[in-house]
Amino acid sequence: MLCxxxxxxxxxxxxxxxxxxxxxxxxxxxxxxSDAEPAFQTLAEFVNRSPGERGEIDVLKxxxxxxxxxxxxxxDSRQPTQRALGKVFEPEPFDLDxxxxxxxxxxxxxxxxxxxxxxxxxxxxxxxxxxxxxFTPGSIPGGVAIPPTGSTPxxxxxxxxGGSVPPPAGAVPEPSTWVLILLGFFSxxxxxxxxxxxxxxxxxxxxx
Amino acid sequence: xxxxxxxxxxxxxxxxxxxxxxxxFADDARKTREPELIDQHRSDVLSPDQQNDARAxxxxxxxxxxxQAGLMPPNVKxxxxxxxxxxxGEFVWDDQGVPGGKVRIWVDLRRQTISVFRSGHxxxxxxxxxxxxxxxxxxxxxxxxSKHRHYRSRAYNAEMPYSLFITADGIALHSSPxxxxxxTHGCVGLPDQFARRLFQxxxxxxxxxxxxxxxxxxxxxxKSAIR
Numbered sequence: 267m268l269c270x271x272x273x274x275x276x277x278x279x280x281x282x283x284x285x286x287x288x289x290x291x292x293x294x295x296x297x298x299x300s301d302a303e304p305a306f307q308t309l310a311e312f313v314n315r316s317p318g319e320r321g322e323i324d325v326l327k328x329x330x331x332x333x334x335x336x337x338x339x340x341x342d343s344r345q346p347t348q349r350a351l352g353k354v355f356e357p358e359p360f361d362l363d364x365x366x367x368x369x370x371x372x373x374x375x376x377x378x379x380x381x382x383x384x385x386x387x388x389x390x391x392x393x394x395x396x397x398x399x400x401f402t403p404g405s406i407p408g409g410v411a412i413p414p415t416g417s418t419p420x421x422x423x424x425x426x427x428g429g430s431v432p433p434p435a436g437a438v439p440e441p442s443t444w445v446l447i448l449l450g451f452f453s454x455x456x457x458x459x460x461x462x463x464x465x466x467x468x469x470x471x472x473x474x
Numbered sequence: 475x476x477x478x479x480x481x482x483x484x485x486x487x488x489x490x491x492x493x494x495x496x497x498x499f500a501d502d503a504r505k506t507r508e509p510e511l512i513d514q515h516r517s518d519v520l521s522p523d524q525q526n527d528a529r530a531x532x533x534x535x536x537x538x539x540x541x542q543a544g545l546m547p548p549n550v551k552x553x554x555x556x557x558x559x560x561x562x563g564e565f566v567w568d569d570q571g572v573p574g575g576k577v578r579i580w581v582d583l584r585r586q587t588i589s590v591f592r593s594g595h596x597x598x599x600x601x602x603x604x605x606x607x608x609x610x611x612x613x614x615x616x617x618x619x620s621k622h623r624h625y626r627s628r629a630y631n632a633e634m635p636y637s638l639f640i641t642a643d644g645i646a647l648h649s650s651p652x653x654x655x656x657x658t659h660g661c662v663g664l665p666d667q668f669a670r671r672l673f674q675x676x677x678x679x680x681x682x683x684x685x686x687x688x689x690x691x692x693x694x695x696x697k698s699a700i701r
Contacts, residue, residue: 306695309536312553313545313695315560315599316585322655444489451485459478 529568529595530555544687545585547578551594560587562652565600565668572597577675579647579682581662583611584689588647588664590672598671603656603663611660611684616640618680621673630659635666636673640682647672647682 439447529552532540541548554566575593582588583604590598605611618638625634625648634648649670650656650663662684664672 306536306539308530308532308553309540309545310695311530311555311557312532312540313585313692315556315558316582316587316692317559317561317601317654318586319584319689320586320604320654320657439492444492447492448485448489451481451488455478455481455485458481462477 529553529571539691542688543691544685545582545692546580546589546596547591547683549594550591550596553596554599556599560599560601562586562601562603562654562656563665565598565665567598567668567671569597577677577680579672579676579680581611581647581682581684582687583613583684584686585692588662588668590675592675598668600665600668601652603650603652603658605660606657609659611658611662612641612645613684613686616682616684618676618678618682620678621676623673627659634661636664636669638673638676638680638682 531552532550537546537548537550540546540550554568556566560566569592572595573593578591580589580591581602581604586601586604588598588600588602589596618640619642620639622637622639623635625637625646626632627634627644629644634646634650637646637648639646645660645662647662647664647669649666650658650661652663652665656663
């Protein structure tokens with residue numbers, strides 16, 4: 267592929283460019299044409315863009331999780347370079363398998379948030395409290411307070427979220443959306459104009 | 475005033491009102507790095523006119539040896555004047571003043587880089603992620619078979635925005651989260667905004683070359699650089 271001729275001026279590169287024209291690099295302002303290094307300066311800079319060969323790897327698995335390491339990467343490709351209008355909210359992760367455990371209170375008769383006295387389940391039973399109603403007795407030391415049948419936990423039985431998640435606000439519409447909006451308004455205007463013209467004709471006919 | 479005219483005027487006003495935020499917050503498509511990195515020049519070598527030039531001319535000799543070493547396609551005329559080592563996630567895109575013409579995408583797996591050429595002039599470059607040893611990115615010359623703005627890999631349950639498929643078995647160039655240690659299942663991962671620009675530029679039939687350049691040659695050339 268490359269002949270290691272070691273010709274004068276190009277020996278350090280290991281090949282002789284006798285088959286090509288003399289280089290005319292734009293960077294060659296203060297150096298002679300026989301000096302090898304600046305003739306390939308542009309190419310060297312091109313090569314030096316690269317960090318080199320890849321080392322140990324982590325295979326991207328499934329849905330990539332964008333873990334932000336603030337301050338480490340100035341131009342993180344995962345960070346948007348454009349600002350979105352309004353706020354964009356990431357929904358809280360919700361794990362259906364997480365059991366909701368009501369607080370234990372053995373000193374007093376617990377009263378639910380609805381003001382209804384709660385009953386204690388005897389110690390030694392096993393099971394989990396499922397959100398939204400229904401309880402399977404569980405091996406919870408000291409018993410567990412449950413509301414009477416028909417009532418639900420105050421937070422609606424959703425252990426995964428601390429509250430309602432506001433819906434994400436829309437960002438700048440796509441250009442296709444703009445075109446549709448514009449077409450809609452133009453067609454509405456055209457329709458109004460046509461109806462008005464038809465109404466004018468009807469008026470003329472009535473006048474006749 | 476006629477109702478139709480009113481309707482048209484209202485529509486136009488609303489359109490401009492919706493358009494204004496995009497104009498205000500539009501990113502600079504030319505540069506994605508800090509200005510001092512891109513505009514940095516060595517005043518001891520370049521004249522003031524050359525310092526304003528964002529491109530580096532490549533000599534015929536350089537173009538020949540670079541093509542032989544698998545660094546770039548043949549007959550390249552100018553390169554982007556990038557004098558800093560890139561990091562994963564960074565990219566440079568500058569097609570100002572570059573004539574329209576045939577687009578060619580060159581991927582070098584050994585150097586983890588992608589370069590986009592139009593009419594022999596480099597207009598974009600970035601670092602990439604590519605396949606593991608078990609799921610290698612294929613080497614060769616390909617054509618873009620299809621484009622998908624939003625694609626989801628059923629095999630790996632992964633998003634593939636701005637996908638440019640080059641093989642029938644699912645190898646594509648697409649936007650991907652990038653880190654120095656990241657590898658894919660065969661696709662070529664690109665920075666998101668770079669992938670967006672490439673997606674807009676490339677079409678079905680665009681040539682994509684995936685190579686593994688000669689390491690010995692690149693090492694010799696790198697050592698010869700004047701810093």
